[in-house]
Amino acid sequence: MNGCNPPEFLFAADDGASGGSERANSDPVYTIGELADRFGLTLRTLRFYERLGLLTPRREGRRRIYASKDADRLAAILRAKRLGFTLSETRHMIADEASPETLNLTREKCLEQIARLERQLAEIEEALAELRRISASF
Amino acid sequence: MNGCNPPEFLFAADDGASGGSERANSDPVYTIGELADRFGLTLRTLRFYERLGLLTPRREGRRRIYASKDADRLAAILRAKRLGFTLSETRHMIADEASPETLNLTREKCLEQIARLERQLAEIEEALAELRRISASF
DNA sequence: TTGCTCCTCACGTCACGTGAGGTGGC
DNA sequence: TTGCTCCTCACGTCACGTGAGGTGGC
Numbered sequence: 001m002n003g004c005n006p007p008e009f010l011f012a013a014d015d016g017a018s019g020g021s022e023r024a025n026s027d028p029v030y031t032i033g034e035l036a037d038r039f040g041l042t043l044r045t046l047r048f049y050e051r052l053g054l055l056t057p058r059r060e061g062r063r064r065i066y067a068s069k070d071a072d073r074l075a076a077i078l079r080a081k082r083l084g085f086t087l088s089e090t091r092h093m094i095a096d097e098a099s100p101e102t103l104n105l106t107r108e109k110c111l112e113q114i115a116r117l118e119r120q121l122a123e124i125e126e127a128l129a130e131l132r133r134i135s136a137s138f
Numbered sequence: 139m140n141g142c143n144p145p146e147f148l149f150a151a152d153d154g155a156s157g158g159s160e161r162a163n164s165d166p167v168y169t170i171g172e173l174a175d176r177f178g179l180t181l182r183t184l185r186f187y188e189r190l191g192l193l194t195p196r197r198e199g200r201r202r203i204y205a206s207k208d209a210d211r212l213a214a215i216l217r218a219k220r221l222g223f224t225l226s227e228t229r230h231m232i233a234d235e236a237s238p239e240t241l242n243l244t245r246e247k248c249l250e251q252i253a254r255l256e257r258q259l260a261e262i263e264e265a266l267a268e269l270r271r272i273s274a275s276f
Numbered sequence: 277t278t279g280c281t282c283c284t285c286a287c288g289t290c291a292c293g294t295g296a297g298g299t300g301g302c
Numbered sequence: 303t304t305g306c307t308c309c310t311c312a313c314g315t316c317a318c319g320t321g322a323g324g325t326g327g328c
Binding site for chain 2: 281282283284
């Protein structure tokens with residue numbers, strides 16, 4: 001514990017919804033199909049995230065069982081994805097076991113990402129301008 | 139030949155520059171390295187485009203020799219790329235032998251592409267807004 | 277002989293999609 | 303038995319990057 005950590009933003013993805021098969025007492029538990037439905041993903045995507053070490057559901061035999069902390073972690077992953085980070089960047093940003101729902105974003109990474117997206121934005125805007133010029137000429 | 143073709147835009151990429159090893163009389167000819175330099179690409183990229191059937195340089199033994207029509211075609215490919223088309227879409231858009239420097243863009247494809255890019259633009263703008271909010275909080 | 281440019285495999289990366297063939301419980 | 307959901311390979315897609323090992327001509 002030290003009192004002067006580098007600036008760091010613990011970014012909570014709040015997800016108030018609850019559901020799934022309540023198997024134990026009150027802690028929701030999901031099959032892969034349920035979790036996929038809930039987040040609008042494919043089974044393949046969830047298995048893929050597991051292979052990358054982003055998710056680690058427990059098993060009942062061969063079948064994957066996802067607890068609410070896994071769902072929280074998945075929400076954080078998708079949040080990072082929406083911000084335009086790659087999965088391997090996301091892997092370094094997902095916080096530790098204690099708070100699976102937070103993303104570990106430094107100010108520096110934040111500014112780098114902004115610069116990256118601004119470049120993409122400029123490219124797309126140029127393309128759009130040209131396409132509009134062309135389509136106006138038809 | 140019919141007089142009522144669908145609306146179609148033959149889009150010339152003008153590239154006035156000339157250079158390269160003038161091997162035959164007055165028609166510039168390039169090695170793969172020269173062409174890569176000229177367009178800021180890697181050798182790998184040019185070989186890859188050839189495998190996809192986008193470029194078909196002639197050979198002198200095993201070595202690739204690019205004529206000015208190949209350079210024109212490459213310019214058209216890169217133009218389509220800047221407009222956000224995939225290489226396989228581009229493959230269908232590059233015009234026939236007679237005019238290697240033109241892209242064959244229908245009005246419909248143009249509008250579809252505009253819609254696609256507008257969606258990407260919106261996603262990037264949302265991500266940017268969120269990242270700016272986060273970075274302002276540091 | 278060294279240096280340069282070229283060549284052909286062929287595997288890696290990114291974020292998955294898409295079968296192929298099989299299992300388990302209602 | 304049929305239907306449903308799950309499973310593990312394993313190859314495909316997109317646009318290349320990155321060696322590995324070799325060739326040809328100055």
